[in-house]
Amino acid sequence: MIHILIADDDPHIRELVTYHLQFEGYTIFQATDGEEASILLAEHPIHLAIVDVMMPNKDGFQLCKEIRDDYDIPVILLTAKDQLVDKEKGFAVGTDDYVTKPFEPKELLFRMKALLRRYHMVNAEKIKLHDTIIDRSSYEVDCNGQLLMLPMKEFELLSQLASYPDRTFTREELIQLIWGADFTGDDRTVDVHIKRLRDRFAERTNDFSIKTVRGVGYKLEVAKK
Template structure:
C-alpha cells in the first residue's frame, strides 16, 4: 500500500485531494501545517508528500528541506503562486515537482505515478535508459554497444541524475551528494563534469540528454523511443 502525506492548511483543498487519491487506491494521511506534517513523518512511513508552500508554523519550503534531509521520498509542492522565483526556491530546497493552483486532480495523479516510478529506480542496481545501462554494482556503463568505464565522480554524477529522470538538481545539491559537505571547491566543478559527460555521450547515443535549467541546475531527460 502506498502512503501519501498531504500537508495543506486549506481544509477544502485537502479534502478534495484526499478523496481523489483514496479513489486511486492510495492511503492518505493529512496535516494542517508543517509541524503536524513533521510529526506525521516521524510516526508513519510515507512514500510521497504533497506539500503546500504557504502554511502556518512551518512553511512548505522548510518542510521540503526537512524531508530532503531526513527522508528519501518524492515531494510535490503546491502553490497559488506562479512566479519563477518561487519555483527556483522550491527546487533549491529539493522538491521533485511543482504544481500551481488551481489544478486538475487527474494531473496530480499523473505526476504522483511518474514520481513513484522514478523513485523505484533509485534502489535498482541497474538503471536502464533505453539502450544505455548504468550498472551501479560494477561501475560500468554499456552504451552504443560498447563498455564505458567512467571516472568515479562522472559515474556517480550520471547515476544520480539518471536515478531521478526529469528531477532538477541544483549545483549545491550535486556537490553535497557527489563530493560531500567538506568539499572545498566551488560549483563550477559540477559544470565541468556535466560538460565531460555530454561530450562522452553526444556522438555515442541519443538515449538521454542532460539539460541545463537556467539559474537552477541540471536534469536528465530520457529520450522517448
C-alpha cells in the same frame, strides 16, 4: 519526473502540499480518501506517498499497509495526533516516516528528499534509459551493448541526474550530493564534469541528454521514443 501521491481528506492540506511540491518540480496526484488513493496507485507510477491517518472509507493505516504489501515506495504518514501509540501503529504497518500536523512544508520536503534518496540508493541498482543502463552496484554503464567505466565522480553525477529525470538540480545541490559538504572547490567543477559526460555520450547514444537550466543548474531528459 517524480510522482507524489497526497492522500488527505482536508483540501487545504492537499493544496498547501501540492503548491510547495509543484514548485520543486514534482508531479502531484491528489486523493480525498484511501479508496481513491488505491485507485491512483493502481493507475499511475507513484514514487512516494504522503498519507493522512484519519481518512474516510480507508484510513491511513490501512492504506499504508496496502502500499507496503503491494508497492515498493516510501510512505510518510500525516496526523493531527502526537501520541506514541499512533506512531507505534504507523511504524508497525510499514510507514517510513511520520509528520505531525501542523507542519512546515519545508520540513516535509526535506523528509521526502531523504526518503527518495534512500530508496533510490537501496532499490534502484539499475537505472534504465532506453538502451543505456546505469548499474549502481558495479559502477558500470552499458550503452548500446558497450560497457563503459566512468571516473567515479562522473558516474555518481550521471546516476544522480538519471535517478530524477526532468528534475533540475542546482550546482550547489550537486556539489553537496556528489562531492560532499567538505568540498573546498567551486561550482565550476560541476560544469567541467557535465561537459565530460556530454562529450562521452554525444556520439554513443541519443537515449538521454543533459540540459543546462540557465541561471540554475542541470537536468537530465530522457528521449521520447
